Amino acid sequence: MKKVLLIASVDFHFTSFHIPYIKYFQQRGVEVHIAAKSGERTKELEALGVIFHHIDFSRSPYSPKLFRAFFDLKELMSREKFDLIHVHTPVAAFLGRLAARSTKTEPVLYTAHGFHFYKGAPVLNWLIYYPMEKIAARWTHGLITINREDYERGKHFNLKRKNGLFYVHGVGLSLEEYFIPQNFDQERHKEKMGFRKNDKIVVCVGEFTRNKNQQQVIDAMHEAVKIDPDIHVLFVGTGEQEEKLKKYVKQLNLSKNIHFLGYRRDIPEILWAGDAFILTSRREGLPRAMMEAMAAGLPIIATDIRGNRDLISHGQEGYLVPIGDIEKTKEAILQILKDSKQVEVMKYKVKEKIKIYSIESILKEMDQIYKTFINI
Incomplete structure (x- = not known):
């Protein structure tokens, strides 16, 4: 059975946006794993048949917790041997891609739900998040953007796979x-x-x-x-x-x-x-x-x-x-x-x-x- 790992900072990111995608994989016989910070929505995800892995992420790129989160992700990927990694949310996505690179786990997809650097963004955002994304792009096989400005920005990234930049119309709404x-x-x-x-x-x-x-x-x-x-x-x-x-x-x-x-x-x-x-x-x-x-x-x-x-x-x-x-x-x-x-x-x-x-x-x-x- 093939296995995919979905990564985001918190559990409610998946209950808010990704239940249709969890079901998409399950209907095709794929075992779905989620790595995120556990919270009130974890049981809801487990009830769907997801294998949940608690990773104590912080949304702040400065938090010392991120070192532990990186090593936990690395251990998880080494143990489970995933067939696909799909990362979300900036900090968790960076660590997920770094862990995938360290364990030679691929391919890796990243959905940018809105880059933190954009026209009119604070200078600090550009100083922190732009270099993060520029570096991590080299470990990314597929970059999925959901608005035109991010798509144009993504053209300047050196992705691991040629023709790996995609534009989709959001995450979908019922x-x-x-x-x-x-x-x-x-x-x-x-x-x-x-x-x-x-x-x-x-x-x-x-x-x-x-x-x-x-x-x-x-x-x-x-x-x-x-x-x-x-x-x-x-x-x-x-x-x-x-x-x-x-x-x-x-x-x-x-x-x-x-x-x-x-x-x-x-x-x-x-x-x-x-x-x-x-x-x-x-x-x-x-x-x-x-x-x-x-x-x-x-x-x-x-x-x-x-x-x-x-x-x-x-x-x-x-x-x-x-x-x-x-x-x-x-x-x-x-x-x-x-x-x-x-x-x-x-x-x-x-x-x-x-x-x-x-x-x-x-x-x-x-x-x-x-x-x-x-x-x-």
Whole structure:
């Protein structure tokens, strides 16, 4: 029986993105191993028949834990003799490729879910992560990128295999989960959530971090509600900056218009109640939350950055705004909530655009890549 090893920093990376790929290998008689830091999702992975190996990774490239993680990976590869290694997440991917090189385990694939160096990235990111990726590329047989900027960057890497650079449309999304049911009554659902018929709802899903930059949404709303007080933003998620942003909302007297819903499992229903989606991140690889909103038919407001640009074109599926530009963000919110023919066209275009990002489409793309490196 052939064996593959999937590597990432934490277990929930696999439950979030890779269950279809685990099943893909299992259906072809391949034994799937995962090396990651064990957590709340480990049992869920083991219930799928995965052989889980706890590796105490750190996401920080400075952590002394990484030495132990490297030797544990090296011992695992020497013992198990894998037929394919597929690595994810920057630090774990570097160590995985180094261990594979040390044990002469190959081939090795790496999916870059968004390089930490990009146009506009902090200088420190370029000083640390660019050399890491440049060096590790020489131990990599296949580099899989999920946005155009990373694909172009990857052309400058010296991969171990000729023609080893690939571009795929993300990790795949089960679109049907987010399609609005025909019998869904948006007005009634809004009322159940405590909103009025005429209220307009903008949804924002994401962890509260500096990178997700929710303050730009709040500042834009401070101006937008002066013109249209019926606009509401629903923030879905948790994170380190949550309390700080809640206090900021209170300071601006926006508590009636900005609502913090916390961690939720009913994301599709929240999206179906919405009229638009907004994401003002400073950095993205290919934002899954935006893809989910597109499948639900919501026009998009997003910052004009890598990843976001791959999903929408300005004026087509929504609007792209500069990072930190409050005035243009406000204008985009007001414009996208107008009941106009242009917005109706946007709702159609987002549903058409997202089709190529379905899990069915991505599995076909990945099937061709996997079969290039392993006979299954």
